[in-house]
Amino acid sequence: MKHTISVLLQNKPGVLSRVTGLFSGRGFNIESLSVNQTLEADVSCLTLVTTGDDAIVEQITKQLHKLIDVIKVTDNSETDCVEREMILIRVKAEANTRAEVLRIIDIFRGKVVDVGPKTYMIEMTGNAHKLQAVVDLLRPIGIQEIVRTGTIAMIRAHKN
């Protein structure tokens, strides 16, 4: 099963390699990874997506926790959270396909951020499923290149 895990880290040199080294060294896999500063300048938030059964994911969270520079580990699969990725897509946009491309990205609330003589660059955010759906729809029209961020996640506010 897929798990999105958020890790709060001390923002120090080499910390990221401790995390990734742990995954490669113990044979856990990382499907996507994203990391940046939080509100506190000396704390980073790293979000990673991994797969494994419950025992493996339990080991992953415990091992992450054991790293001296790790402040907090949350397995978001246990909570109700918002997950987002961002994608940039360079898609063929010639006279006969332009309208179709615009229609598709409009449905998914993407936008065109760069226009070339025969291509559009499209920017879009969403969860992994939604972005995959867009890629699948645009592929027959002619995708030249995609770049995709890792997933980031935030827990929803408690209702009531």
Add this chain to the structure above:
Amino acid sequence: MKISGAQAFIKCLEEQGVEVIFGFPGGAVIDLYDELLKQDKITHVLVRHEQAAVHAADAYGRVRGEVGVALATSGPGATNTVTGIASAYCDSIPMVVFTGQVPTMLIGNDAFQEVDIVGITRPVTKHNYLVKKAEDLVPTIREAFHIARTGRPGPVLVDLPKDVISAMINFPEPQPIKMRTYRPTYEPHPGQIEKACKAILKAKKPVIYAGGGVIASNSSEELTELATKLGIPVTMTLMGLGGFPGTHDLSMGMLGMHGTYYANMAVAHCDLLIAVGARFDDRVTGRIDAFAPHAKIIHVDIDPSSISKNVGVDIPIVADCKHALTAMNSWLDRTEACDAAATVKKHEPWRNEIDAWKKKHPLGYVQDSDIIKPQFVVEKLHELTGGNAIITTEVGQNQMWAAQFYKFNKPRNFMTSGGLGVMGYGFPAAIGAQMAAPNRTVIDIAGDGSLQMNIQELATARQYKCPVKIAILNNNYLGMVRQWQELFYDKQYSATVLDVAPDFVLLAQAYGAVGLRARKPSEVEPVIKEALATDNTVIMDFVIAREEGVFPMVPAGKATTEMLLV
């Protein structure tokens, strides 16, 4: 007043109570060596290979229950420490290793003798540091010692660039260490203690499975109290030997691949397994689904990631073993439902069952008249030292015979490279142990192959007047590998015959040490007696039955009940 980084380094060691460090110099740490010479509180032991410095620091720390310290220069000095660090990491040994580094402005330049030792040792240290700013030096060293000795202990490496050591700094006052991200749990959860105790009182066939955590947390007294209070049989891992008295009626000796028949049978048939400071290593469990199949499992460990890692646990207790055992003992003492004497009696049929296994297949060997059996040597060593020596081992058959036949009654008397199994550990470890306990008898039970991996340390032993005794169980083979080849590879002894071997007696003499040899069983005792009476480093070369095997043996991947017994 400002002092140099090197002076601050010495002050930090003093502050931590360090009396002995093991090291080897080089350009990057020459400033540290200059300062070491100017003081007399800290003894520096000059080894002949950096790996030996780390093993020596490992054993020094284990004997003393303190943090061992090793020092090496940058580049090759640093890389030579890696095996020792990895061994200490696998065995959870508290240690701080200092390495020199090229000046900060050269880092990343492929400078002379530059290696990224922090990167290299990341997976084999509890934590490591590259000190980039001189003002971070002192707080980093303090934090390194704190991390090494607290929680689940382990090695910490501190990499010291040359300009950091030579910079002038203010020496900050010591402050209590507060780390936002590192707060090990020492106290057990009372609810879990109660659950565990109730399960213990309910059990009919309980077994205590004690590991190195019992030694690390100094809780062998508390463990012994629990076991004897309720009459619970105890088995120990290689790292746990001495955690419970080996000659006690309740001791079943070691379990696992070369454990006793009765310990493995007891674990296979128990209804409650009380794991204390042990980690369900594959050499202990054998085929995992056949390990303690009928048992409820209680697991006490300070490292949450050890719990349910290999074997699912019913009652986890994350705590220091000493705190947890103390809490269990006091719960049992104050609970009316616990009638200790009745419980001891209740377990009698279970102990009888175990005794029957013991009678059926005791640990044993046949000593005939003309050729020395290695087990006989170990038994004689035990007898002639009154069981009171500090024993280190190399790796292989020698290590297993030592574990099986030297009955350790006290903790911190047995040093072996358990988790990593490093050939070449035993001799430098013996030097470290001797430096830690100058008045004790220290014996390295050695294999002829392993000893050659750090034989150069004869010079160190002589230089520091360490009267360590080396007992070579000389089979002229890489015996343990040969045993596997005999049993599972059709006796194809590929690369396990040591065709050329030194004359160890002459070799000892070449270093100014004493060499003795025994070829016949009748010569064993006189040789040991002479060695023990000699105030010098001694090699005892015991020419043993070449193809003797270590038994019982659980073949890799088999259930622990599927033992080869011969």
